[in-house]
Amino acid sequence: MNTKDKIIDVALERFSTYGYASVSVRDLAKEVGIKESSLYNHFKNKQDIFDTIIERCMAKVMKHYQTMHLDQTLQGDFTVYRGISEDVLLNIAYDHFRFYVEDVDMKRFRRILIIEQFKNETIQQIYHTQFFDGAIQFQTQLFKHLGDTGHLRVEDPERLAYAFYTPIFFLMHRYDRYNDEVKLQLSAHIHHFIEQYKP
Amino acid sequence: MNTKDKIIDVALERFSTYGYASVSVRDLAKEVGIKESSLYNHFKNKQDIFDTIIERCMAKVMKHYQTMHLDQTLQGDFTVYRGISEDVLLNIAYDHFRFYVEDVDMKRFRRILIIEQFKNETIQQIYHTQFFDGAIQFQTQLFKHLGDTGHLRVEDPERLAYAFYTPIFFLMHRYDRYNDEVKLQLSAHIHHFIEQYKP
DNA sequence: CTTGTAAACTAACACTTGTTAGTTTGGAGG
DNA sequence: CCTCCAAACTAACAAGTGTTAGTTTACAAG
Numbered sequence: 467m468n469t470k471d472k473i474i475d476v477a478l479e480r481f482s483t484y485g486y487a488s489v490s491v492r493d494l495a496k497e498v499g500i501k502e503s504s505l506y507n508h509f510k511n512k513q514d515i516f517d518t519i520i521e522r523c524m525a526k527v528m529k530h531y532q533t534m535h536l537d538q539t540l541q542g543d544f545t546v547y548r549g550i551s552e553d554v555l556l557n558i559a560y561d562h563f564r565f566y567v568e569d570v571d572m573k574r575f576r577r578i579l580i581i582e583q584f585k586n587e588t589i590q591q592i593y594h595t596q597f598f599d600g601a602i603q604f605q606t607q608l609f610k611h612l613g614d615t616g617h618l619r620v621e622d623p624e625r626l627a628y629a630f631y632t633p634i635f636f637l638m639h640r641y642d643r644y645n646d647e648v649k650l651q652l653s654a655h656i657h658h659f660i661e662q663y664k665p
Numbered sequence: 666m667n668t669k670d671k672i673i674d675v676a677l678e679r680f681s682t683y684g685y686a687s688v689s690v691r692d693l694a695k696e697v698g699i700k701e702s703s704l705y706n707h708f709k710n711k712q713d714i715f716d717t718i719i720e721r722c723m724a725k726v727m728k729h730y731q732t733m734h735l736d737q738t739l740q741g742d743f744t745v746y747r748g749i750s751e752d753v754l755l756n757i758a759y760d761h762f763r764f765y766v767e768d769v770d771m772k773r774f775r776r777i778l779i780i781e782q783f784k785n786e787t788i789q790q791i792y793h794t795q796f797f798d799g800a801i802q803f804q805t806q807l808f809k810h811l812g813d814t815g816h817l818r819v820e821d822p823e824r825l826a827y828a829f830y831t832p833i834f835f836l837m838h839r840y841d842r843y844n845d846e847v848k849l850q851l852s853a854h855i856h857h858f859i860e861q862y863k864p
Numbered sequence: 865c866t867t868g869t870a871a872a873c874t875a876a877c878a879c880t881t882g883t884t885a886g887t888t889t890g891g892a893g894g
Numbered sequence: 895c896c897t898c899c900a901a902a903c904t905a906a907c908a909a910g911t912g913t914t915a916g917t918t919t920a921c922a923a924g
Contacts, residue, residue: 482783484783485784487684487686487687488686488687490912491911500873501873502913506914507872580779581780581783585683594839598838628854629832632831632834632835633828635835655824658827699901699902700903700904705882706901706902707901710883
């Protein structure tokens with residue numbers, strides 16, 4: 467790992483616990499093992515470090531959605547979910563969880579969004595698009611599709627989006643690590659969900 | 666409002682946007698209209714201001730729960746909810762919402778918990794007790810009771826707690842203000858919930 | 865071997881931070 | 895009117911902040 471990447475790594479870790487403003491460039495430099503002035507060979511200023519973190523993390527998020535066969539606008543290609551079953555929904559939830567909770571960079575990125583959302587309008591917008599409006603919009607489309615194809619009993623797709631997604635959102639905030647307790651709760655949630663809404 | 670209360674008020678507002686560390690005692694003093702050294706006539710140090718905020722807000726929370734006929738340990742006296750109906754559940758949700766989202770102090774208190782949770786173990790515990798473990802525990806008890814009395818079809822009370830509470834939790838984070846959109850979403854959620862679980 | 869350059873370094877700057885010591889003020893109670 | 899005292903003030907401190915200028919180092923390309 468080169469110095470620039472190391473700086474990003476250390477900054478991501480620090481910012482995600484103490485917040486951008488509370489971490490000094492000297493803290494970062496010390497942790498990396500260089501003098502603070504050397505940081506400025508790699509970044510224009512402190513803000514540039516932060517911006518680069520956000521940029522890289524967003525790129526990682528987009529890549530993840532592509533891997534899950536969803537394009538950036540969260541408009542899904544739902545043919546992937548043909549033959550939906552409890553296992554398939556469970557895997558969707560597991561994937562989401564592992565990515566945002568288990569992956570150490572994404573966990574830290576999420577924390578930064580949470581900490582900085584109130585003082586930084588750009589961050590607030592990213593956070594809301596990722597975990598509120600965008601997520602619900604996507605899930606609504608998904609359940610509309612699953613209703614049309616007869617896989618689930620769907621009267622109001624947005625209500626199903628809430629019923630399916632909000633417990634996952636809750637668990638994501640409740641648990642820091644993807645452990646057995648989470649697995650159990652996720653499984654229980656999805657089993658219950660399927661029981662409620664199967665045709 | 667005396668000077669001490671004014672300091673608390675200003676600090677609550679600032680801390681809830683920028684975080685404890687990013688707000689200087691000079692900022693606070695300037696906003697109150699005194700010199701920074703005068704703050705130390707009212708508080709031992711900066712940390713003392715923060716601690717007093719937490720203490721007062723927690724007192725307000727406890728008082729609220731008492732008003733809602735729930736004691737501090739979140740063990741409910743559920744006889745209040747005799748004759749449960751959609752309106753009653755809706756009112757529970759409205760009350761919760763109005764208190765934590767509409768009340769300006771509580772909204773700010775919540776934000777402080779969110780911002781400071783990762784660097785402050787005490788805050789983390791308060792946050793989790795208030796909005797995760799404690800809340801689910803309480804709701805589970807509630808639905809167990811509503812199942813026993815035949816008001817709802819309850820197989821697994823904890824699942825109902827999740828189904829009822831997590832959308833409320835989600836909406837609380839999604840919306841800053843208690844507006845018509847929230848009212849609509851809350852009503853829709855609870856109507857759907859009742860339809861799903863009525864006997 | 866020489867040269868060029870990226871990336872480390874030292875040193876310093878102007879400014880902000882939390883906090884303390886000592887002083888002045890203004891109003892209440894005797 | 896005098897005394898007392900809470901609560902304001904001025905002034906200063908030591909430490910920490912982001913950033914810049916100028917210098918040295920190490921190594922690859924010619």
